[in-house]
Amino acid sequence: xxxxxxxxEKALQALKNPSRTDARGNAPIVYLVYQPEDVIQMRNIVxxxxxxxxxxxxxxxxxxxxxxxxxxxxxxxxxxxxxxxxSVEESEMYNSIRQEIVSDKYLDNAILDLQKELASEPxxxxxxxxxxxxxxFYMMGVIENEIxxxxxxxxxxxxxGDAQGTARSFLGVYNQDGxxxxxxx
Numbered sequence: 001x002x003x004x005x006x007x008x009e010k011a012l013q014a015l016k017n018p019s020r021t022d023a024r025g026n027a028p029i030v031y032l033v034y035q036p037e038d039v040i041q042m043r044n045i046v047x048x049x050x051x052x053x054x055x056x057x058x059x060x061x062x063x064x065x066x067x068x069x070x071x072x073x074x075x076x077x078x079x080x081x082x083x084x085x086x087s088v089e090e091s092e093m094y095n096s097i098r099q100e101i102v103s104d105k106y107l108d109n110a111i112l113d114l115q116k117e118l119a120s121e122p123x124x125x126x127x128x129x130x131x132x133x134x135x136x137f138y139m140m141g142v143i144e145n146e147i148x149x150x151x152x153x154x155x156x157x158x159x160x161g162d163a164q165g166t167a168r169s170f171l172g173v174y175n176q177d178g179x180x181x182x183x184x185x
Contacts, residue, residue, distance in 0.1 A: 004045050007032050008185040010054055015154040015185055016057045029144065029182045036132065036160040037169050046129065046158065059125040059154070062118060064138075067111050067133030073101065098137045107138055108146045114151065115153045116125035127160045132171060140172060148181060157182075 011030045027135040034042050046063065054061045060084050068164040074080060074097060082092050101107060110127070118124035140157060162169040 002100070004032070004034060004038070004042060005049050005053075006164075007034075008045070008050055011156055011185040012054055012057045012059065012125075015156065016059065025149040027148050027182070028099075029148070029151050029157065030155075030180070031157045031159045031168065031182055031184050033159045033161060033163040033168065033184050035162075039132070039160060042101070042158060042160075043129075043185070050127065054125050059123050060112070060121060061125050061127055062113075062129045063129055064114060065130040066128055067130035068109060070101075070133055070137060071170050073106050084108070095137050098142070101137050105146065107143050109133070112147055112150055113142065116152050124153050126155045127158065128155060130158060132160050135171065141168070141170075144182060159184075 002151050011032050015028055039073050051061050073172060074083065077083075077100060079096065079100065082088060090129045111126075114126060118126060128140075134140060140159065144157075159168065160171055162176075164176060165184075168184065
């Protein structure tokens, strides 16, 4: 099995020097796929290896937690009191949160807004972590499909799951989804 540090190296090389002839397109987004049980190991690697390796490739790392974005959305939403009411069924709460996130395109817009903030910074790299916190509200593949043609800042997605070719299985639980145009490492 390939070491995560080696995968990071390859992912950063692909982001630094993207292929302009790839039939899938050339938006600068790649996934570092890791086993869900390795989440603690991956966090350590991000803190100890990713930043310095990105710096070597002259990339300035900006790490964003998808879990924190979801938490911010839920805690600042007008329906928060309803969602936290003990009489609300758990499945209803999750469905309502999911519907609001989707209808507001909150996560899509949050990533695009972060990208706008980083637009003036040369060699910025946006690293998305805590992708597992999107479950059960949203899927990273849906976000990617919505924003793919608008991506200008390189994005490295730390993705817990399995990959075969361009197909990914979120958390290793869902069926393989081959609707990605981005590269897996």
